[in-house]
Amino acid sequence: MAARGAVARAHRAVAECLYAGAWAVDATVGNGHDTLFLAQMVGEGGRVDGVDTQTPALSAARARLAEAGVLDRVRLHQGGHERLPYLLPGQAAGRVQAVMFNLGFLPGGEKTLITRPETTLAALDASIALLAPEGRLSVVAYPGHPGGAEECAAVMEWAEGGSGKELHILARDAPEESDRGVPRMVALERIPF
Numbered sequence: 001m002a003a004r005g006a007v008a009r010a011h012r013a014v015a016e017c018l019y020a021g022a023w024a025v026d027a028t029v030g031n032g033h034d035t036l037f038l039a040q041m042v043g044e045g046g047r048v049d050g051v052d053t054q055t056p057a058l059s060a061a062r063a064r065l066a067e068a069g070v071l072d073r074v075r076l077h078q079g080g081h082e083r084l085p086y087l088l089p090g091q092a093a094g095r096v097q098a099v100m101f102n103l104g105f106l107p108g109g110e111k112t113l114i115t116r117p118e119t120t121l122a123a124l125d126a127s128i129a130l131l132a133p134e135g136r137l138s139v140v141a142y143p144g145h146p147g148g149a150e151e152c153a154a155v156m157e158w159a160e161g162g163s164g165k166e167l168h169i170l171a172r173d174a175p176e177e178s179d180r181g182v183p184r185m186v187a188l189e190r191i192p193f
Ligand SMILES: C[S@@+](CC[C@H](N)C(=O)[O-])C[C@H]1O[C@@H](n2cnc3c(N)ncnc32)[C@H](O)[C@@H]1O
Pocket: 027, 028, 029, 030, 031, 032, 033, 034, 035, 051, 052, 053, 054, 057, 079, 080, 081, 082, 102, 103, 104, 105, 106, 107, 113, 114, 115, 116, 119
């Protein structure tokens, strides 16, 4: 199924920097749609690490990836993305081409188990060290659920700061859209060291 809206914009932003054999990270695996997209982009010789806190999410994703025949190039980790540096091997530092975040709750799952600003910002900070020069990071944030607007605002503020100027913004959705609960995407690129 093709992604739509903010998720499709995130896919386009990271697709431009991915190639066969690349390493990518899905920081919020959920039902595995984004993980599958990344696995297809990096090809047989590539690698995707996916992280999620929930067992049902990882089970659904594993089934989707197996059905598509790409599970062998994906490593799924159960845990919070704020622990990314501990979940991934040390050699990931500076070698990951793309990190994707698709925030909020698991579609079809428990709606109170959401991503939260403190851990999301910690994970975004941790992602910077993973990115290769000119590697890309995308975030889709959902202002429509309780707590979602605050998280969306925190992510956009983090992005605007260029997080210590190690990143620059490539594309972002217009701010006024959050007022209507519309998902917002921001994509950033790692400035070469
Ligand atoms: C909108 S869903 C992700 C959708 C997914 N990328 C897809 O393609 O189906 C958000 C996911 O974030 C997960 N999540 C919540 N807190 C998290 C955390 N601290 N670390 C990693 N994942 C988290 C939820 O369990 C949920 O599965």
